[in-house]
Amino acid sequence: MSLYTFEDNDTVKITGQLDRDTLSRNWWVMLSSSERSQLQKAGRCQFDLQQVERADSAGLAWIINAVRDARAHDIDISLHAVPKKVLKLAKISDVDTLLPVK
Template sequence: MTLNIEQQGEVFCFTGVLNRDTLMLYSPFKLLNSVSERINFDFSGLENIDTAGLAWLLQQLAWAKQHGIEISLCNVPKQLLSLADVTAVRPLLPISN
């Protein structure tokens, strides 16, 4: 299980697994420090996410909001949407597609 997050212009491309075992590689998530106004999180390469991954994502969204950065989520997997529905946080996710 691995997680890779690469910046390609105004997009962070997520590949692999975002869970309690892999998210520590990106805690704190320093890539957001290089963003000035907006960024897209592309989850098309995300294979799996658990509740710890969802909590990490919500933490990044909150940090970005405090720093005036707009994040949009694209290619959101059904698993993430299901977790967000079960935990009642889906309205907090800025899904663009």
């Protein structure tokens, strides 16, 4: 099973576990060239995190890096349905202001 799927032109559904055992590469590197082009053309991206079962500090770092990478490529990114545990971890880690939660 893939970590993400494209739901439409700008919605990326993240599923499963975001932890040190499942994440080996940054999101932008994981994308195919056509997916990158699609997002750059749209100019925006919505991460739907409703199907995330578990996330640890590595998962939080992966999300923060995805936000950074999207912005570096002029893509306006927003996070939707962020699990409460991820928000708590971000707050405790003092990085909650880095997450563009909608």
